[in-house]
Amino acid sequence: MKKITRRTYICLILSLLLLIGTVTFIHRFFANGSSWASFSSNSHIYTDGQISAGSIYDIRGTRLASYDDGWHYSDDRDIRLGTIHAVGDPGGHIGTGALSAFASKLTGYNIITGTGVGTTSGRDLYLTIDADLCGTARDALGDYDGLVGVYDYTTGRILCMVSSPAPDPYNQEEEAAEGSYINKFFSSTFIPGSTFKVVTATASLENLSGIWDRSFTCSGSVDIGGYKVTCGRAHGTLNISSALNESCNVTFGQLAVELGVNTMEKYVEKAGLTTRYDVNGIHTAASTFDFTADGLEGLAWSGIGQGKDLVNPCAMMVYMGAIANGGQAASPQILESVVMKNGLQTEGYSVKNTGTLIEPETAEALTAIMRDDVLDNYGQDNFPGLEICAKSGTAQVSSDAASNGWFVGFLNDEEHPLAFVAMVEGGGYGARSAGKVINTVLQAAIDGGY
Numbered sequence: 001m002k003k004i005t006r007r008t009y010i011c012l013i014l015s016l017l018l019l020i021g022t023v024t025f026i027h028r029f030f031a032n033g034s035s036w037a038s039f040s041s042n043s044h045i046y047t048d049g050q051i052s053a054g055s056i057y058d059i060r061g062t063r064l065a066s067y068d069d070g071w072h073y074s075d076d077r078d079i080r081l082g083t084i085h086a087v088g089d090p091g092g093h094i095g096t097g098a099l100s101a102f103a104s105k106l107t108g109y110n111i112i113t114g115t116g117v118g119t120t121s122g123r124d125l126y127l128t129i130d131a132d133l134c135g136t137a138r139d140a141l142g143d144y145d146g147l148v149g150v151y152d153y154t155t156g157r158i159l160c161m162v163s164s165p166a167p168d169p170y171n172q173e174e175e176a177a178e179g180s181y182i183n184k185f186f187s188s189t190f191i192p193g194s195t196f197k198v199v200t201a202t203a204s205l206e207n208l209s210g211i212w213d214r215s216f217t218c219s220g221s222v223d224i225g226g227y228k229v230t231c232g233r234a235h236g237t238l239n240i241s242s243a244l245n246e247s248c249n250v251t252f253g254q255l256a257v258e259l260g261v262n263t264m265e266k267y268v269e270k271a272g273l274t275t276r277y278d279v280n281g282i283h284t285a286a287s288t289f290d291f292t293a294d295g296l297e298g299l300a301w302s303g304i305g306q307g308k309d310l311v312n313p314c315a316m317m318v319y320m321g322a323i324a325n326g327g328q329a330a331s332p333q334i335l336e337s338v339v340m341k342n343g344l345q346t347e348g349y350s351v352k353n354t355g356t357l358i359e360p361e362t363a364e365a366l367t368a369i370m371r372d373d374v375l376d377n378y379g380q381d382n383f384p385g386l387e388i389c390a391k392s393g394t395a396q397v398s399s400d401a402a403s404n405g406w407f408v409g410f411l412n413d414e415e416h417p418l419a420f421v422a423m424v425e426g427g428g429y430g431a432r433s434a435g436k437v438i439n440t441v442l443q444a445a446i447d448g449g450y
């Protein structure tokens with residue numbers, strides 16, 4: 001009897017272990033199955049380490065890349081290079097590219113049928129980008145390195161995403177330029193220059209009572225914490241609105257010090273700049289700041305967009321979208337749909353929201369100021385027909401290199417709800433360099449019906 005009891009217990013324990021094992025496996029199968037199947041040594045869907053199934057299209061159905069005994073890209077060089085960071089390279093070096101980021105969607109993996117390759121030969125992936133618009137942006141950058149992003153702030157669709165330099169999959173003998181696999185728009189951070197003054201202005205408008213009635217005096221420089229903060233010229237007497245339009249360092253340096261470290265930290269977070277956006281599973285780089293690094297002088301320069309400020313371009317673009325859209329914007333997305341070879345759609349598009357990045361009244365006030373900035377400084381003639389609101393920046397990266405030119409903003413136009421960011425490396429004055437690129441791209445976007 002004693003023996004039987006012992007055996008019963010052993011059996012019970014063994015069954016229990018089997019049950020635990022089965023449950024664990026099933027859980028892991030559902031959680032990780034797609035990454036197991038798209039593992040690069042799976043010879044069903046990989047040939048010589050390259051994914052070998054599926055097609056990638058833009059939002060209009062223009063083919064960007066497809067597999068047919070090797071990956072074939074657009075024959076148009078500007079489109080090929082202008083979309084490569086969204087499409088990806090066959091070697092999988094570009095982490096933000098569909099070939100890497102959406103590998104399991106492309107191969108058509110599912111729990112029941114596995115990868116399905118052979119019977120369905122992959123799936124059709126539709127991205128939100130417009131090939132012609134990306135090609136136009138790539139062409140507008142010319143020989144400069146830099147980036148361009150344009151998205152619809154009401155739906156979140158990224159229409160244009162270009163990062164330069166870019167590797168050419170049709171010219172692989174030539175060594176790819178350094179850093180060309182990096183998608184600067186999603187994965188990098190840069191010194192924002194004066195574009196960041198919009199954030200300092202937001203914090204000032206929401207925290208300093210009577211800010212609209214105050215006047216500021218700029219004599220060309222001011223002593224902060226024993227160091228000089230300087231402007232290109234003496235701006236004279238200003239209010240908060242004209243200080244932003246004149247991009248007055250003296251005023252914004254002082255405002256940052258008056259706001260203090262905690263408030264500045266709170267506002268870069270609230271603006272979504274430190275957020276890592278989840279773009280269909282691709283995570284953007286978080287902007288970083290250190291308002292305490294170099295005392296009051298460092299805090300002042302941080303409020304001006306220099307100092308230790310490093311901003312992610314995608315997050316800056318979304319922030320612009322939130323200003324345009326009354327305080328909240330649609331979260332950025334790049335995957336439009338996934339369609340099986342039999343025509344059935346397995347994934348579609350649904351709009352997501354960022355939450356409040358800026359208070360509605362502040363957004364309205366900034367819209368007016370940024371519109372005046374175009375009318376008073378950048379010149380409406382440079383943006384014919386566009387109801388454009390913007391802030392330029394000219395970011396010093398080192399004492400001997402030419403500055404990076406920035407242009408960020410949005411169209412205050414219900415029919416064309418577009419927000420944008422452009423940065424031209426070594427381009428100098430932002431409104432001229434990046435501003436020109438943005439005008440070219442926005443004109444093409446509106447001609448294209450966006």
Ligand SMILES: [Zn+2]
Nearest residue numbers: 218231235248
């Ligand atoms: Zn000034």
